[in-house]
Amino acid sequence: DIVMTQSPDSLAVSLGERATINCKSSQTVLYSSNNKNYLAWYQQKPGQPPKRLIYWASTRESGVPDRFSGSGSGTDFTLTISSLQAEDVAVYYCQHYYSTLTWTFGQGTKVEIK
Amino acid sequence: QVQLQESGPGLVKPSQTLSLTCTVSGASVSSGSYYWSWIRQPAGKGLEWIGRIYITGATGYNPSLKSRVTISIDTSKNQFSLNLSSVTAADTAVYYCARGWWGFDYWGQGALVTVSS
Numbered sequence: 001d002i003v004m005t006q007s008p009d010s011l012a013v014s015l016g017e018r019a020t021i022n023c024k025s026s027q028t029v030l031y032s033s034n035n036k037n038y039l040a041w042y043q044q045k046p047g048q049p050p051k052r053l054i055y056w057a058s059t060r061e062s063g064v065p066d067r068f069s070g071s072g073s074g075t076d077f078t079l080t081i082s083s084l085q086a087e088d089v090a091v092y093y094c095q096h097y098y099s100t101l102t103w104t105f106g107q108g109t110k111v112e113i114k
Numbered sequence: 115q116v117q118l119q120e121s122g123p124g125l126v127k128p129s130q131t132l133s134l135t136c137t138v139s140g141a142s143v144s145s146g147s148y149y150w151s152w153i154r155q156p157a158g159k160g161l162e163w164i165g166r167i168y169i170t171g172a173t174g175y176n177p178s179l180k181s182r183v184t185i186s187i188d189t190s191k192n193q194f195s196l197n198l199s200s201v202t203a204a205d206t207a208v209y210y211c212a213r214g215w216w217g218f219d220y221w222g223q224g225a226l227v228t229v230s231s
Contacts, residue, residue, distance in 0.1 A: 001177060040217030042161075049210055049221035050161065056216060093161055097216060101174045103151075108160040 002026050002096050006106035012114040019081040021109045023094035028074045031098065038098035041070055041079045043090045044108075050093060054079065081111070089113060116140040118211050120225035126205075127231050132198040134225060136211030141220075143192050144169050149215050150194045152185060154207040155224075162207075167194055201229045 003026040013019040029038045037057035042050035052061050054070035057077055067082040081088055094106040122134035136150070143150055151166040165175035167185045175183050184197040198205060206229045212218035 038216070042217075044161075049212075049224055050218070051221075052214075052217045052219055061219075091160075095161075095163075095217060097214075099174075102176060103163045103166070103174075104176075105153075105161040105163060 001102055002029065002098060002104055004094055004096055004104050004106035006092075006094060006109050008109060009107070010110040010112065012112045013081075013084045014114045015086065016083050017114075019084050019088070019111055021079045021092050021094075021111070023072075023077040023079070023106050025075045025077075025096055025098075029096045029098040030074045037073055037077070038096055039070075039072075039077055040095045040097065041068075042093045042095065043088075044093065045090045053092075084111070084113070086113065116213065116220045118213065118220055118222035120209060120211050120222045122225060122227070124226055124228060126201055126227060126229050128202055128229055129200055132196070132201050132205060132209075132227055132229070134196045134209055134211075134227070136194050136196075136222060138192050138194075138213070141213065142189075143187055143194055144189045147215070148213050150185075150187065151212045151214065151218065152196045153210045153212055153218070153221075154205075155210070156204075156207040164196065164198075164209075203229050205229050 007022045039057045041054040044050040058070045091108045117139045119137045126132045149166040152164040182199045187194040208224040210224045211222045213220045
């Protein structure tokens with residue numbers, strides 16, 4: 001099974017500054033036949049279900065602000081919030097959908113305002 | 115507009131079976147374009163994928179839960195369901211149903227299920 005490990009577990013960033021969250025998979029989630037990384041990012045605010053921000057590692061969901069971007073390939077991925085806004089305070093999760101049998105989430109990264 | 119809604123008992127006794135149903139509107143569970151999944155989240159903790167089902171009936175389950183989980187689909191009612199047997203307090207969580215293949219694009223609001231005698 002593929003294990004997803006996020007870092008850090010939490011971070012505090014000043015408003016307007018950059019926030020960077022890392023996600024590492026225990027094996028590649030890059031499917032060589034189509035050159036796609038089978039990885040998504042989610043934002044979860046208290047009392048709400050998660051919201052998908054990014055899929056295919058770097059494709060932004062419609063309506064998601066362009067300050068959110070995803071990058072990386074293979075086993076190492078990054079979610080970047082280029083200029084943190086107050087409404088971005090949340091827990092962020094990565095998730096792979098590479099396997100035909102099982103999918104897993106990272107443990108989550110809590111983003112707060114410094 | 116696609117909507118998913120979880121329903122089922124909010125309280126289950128230890129050793130019994132937790133049963134939840136997800137009713138889908140605005141989309142068809144018969145669509146071959148998506149998997150239909152269950153995900154749970156204990157209070158204050160992270161997300162745990164439980165399993166998924168495809169219109170063909172093909173399923174995939176979290177290995178840590180596989181021996182206790184069954185997911186089924188009812189195309190006539192546009193629903194899919196979760197059964198989790200032999201529950202303990204550790205199964206207390208908010209249970210979400212979700213649609214997706216390349217990640218989950220639509221989620222239910224979640225159903226809190228407490229395991230307690």
